[in-house]
Amino acid sequence: MGEQSPSDQDVRQHFTERAATYTGGQGDTVEAMVAMAAPGPDAQALDVATGTGLVAFALAAEITGSGYVIGVDFTAAMLARAAEEQGADGTAAPGAQVSLAAADATGLPFPDGMFSIVTCRFSVHHFTHAMPALQEMGRVLMPGGRLVIGEFGMPEDPEKAAYFNRMERTRGHSHVQAFSPSQLRGMMAEIGCPVHDERLLNREMMASEWLETANTTDENREIVRTMLWDGLEGDLGGLSPKRVGDDLLLTRHEVVLSGVRA
Numbered sequence: 001m002g003e004q005s006p007s008d009q010d011v012r013q014h015f016t017e018r019a020a021t022y023t024g025g026q027g028d029t030v031e032a033m034v035a036m037a038a039p040g041p042d043a044q045a046l047d048v049a050t051g052t053g054l055v056a057f058a059l060a061a062e063i064t065g066s067g068y069v070i071g072v073d074f075t076a077a078m079l080a081r082a083a084e085e086q087g088a089d090g091t092a093a094p095g096a097q098v099s100l101a102a103a104d105a106t107g108l109p110f111p112d113g114m115f116s117i118v119t120c121r122f123s124v125h126h127f128t129h130a131m132p133a134l135q136e137m138g139r140v141l142m143p144g145g146r147l148v149i150g151e152f153g154m155p156e157d158p159e160k161a162a163y164f165n166r167m168e169r170t171r172g173h174s175h176v177q178a179f180s181p182s183q184l185r186g187m188m189a190e191i192g193c194p195v196h197d198e199r200l201l202n203r204e205m206m207a208s209e210w211l212e213t214a215n216t217t218d219e220n221r222e223i224v225r226t227m228l229w230d231g232l233e234g235d236l237g238g239l240s241p242k243r244v245g246d247d248l249l250l251t252r253h254e255v256v257l258s259g260v261r262a
């Protein structure tokens, strides 16, 4: 069924298998994160769980002075894709140099207060230890630095949230737990980076496409499809499904939160 919580090894294995086809979805969360991070030309930025480097490269394009960007991830195959995207000078776009490094989010190999910006997109729900990872992000930020998190805007209703997490975990065996915006706000406050800005985005997708993006097994795809249809009345999974022929139009709610290190 795939409902058991994955281990770090499961998560790494999943992204090793997905690396070749990973697209990271549409760019609007990336744009919102960069806008909210507002890197100046000399920013020192870290993108945690950078994957193929989408946010790292977008930040680098804005860092045109003496700043830099480092992207870390614990899946070698995802970092290899990021390296492929880079030009010979280490950049994928005009702007700062991007360095890529293997690291676990729960043990960032950087000194306290090294960065003015830390970002993390669509990865907190894959962390087997989310709070320790967030604590590390807070630790490496300098006072006044910004922590910008992009995540699924999971329903605040606990029953819908449980249904959503069950569907996501069955769809892809690398989903540990998504948090609602208020939970994320609480976690960021707890690590000393209270939220001062927040944006909600909606991403529409057909259920049939959504079921093809996470290397889902045939058996689990059927389970999730059934859960989607069972949840149509009352929007049980919080994906606002609408019937379109024999398919469903889903709206995934996404949230970008920006906190400032006290």
Ligand SMILES: C[S@@+](CC[C@H](N)C(=O)[O-])C[C@H]1O[C@@H](n2cnc3c(N)ncnc32)[C@H](O)[C@@H]1O
Binding pocket: 011, 012, 015, 023, 024, 048, 049, 050, 051, 052, 053, 054, 055, 072, 073, 074, 075, 078, 103, 104, 105, 106, 120, 121, 122, 123, 126, 127, 128
């Ligand atoms: C859905 S991808 C997101 C990648 C990228 N941030 C993006 O927006 O496209 C999740 C990434 O989290 C990474 N990841 C999961 N747990 C990690 C951990 N504990 N430490 C470092 N990276 C981790 C995975 O390897 C994967 O590349």
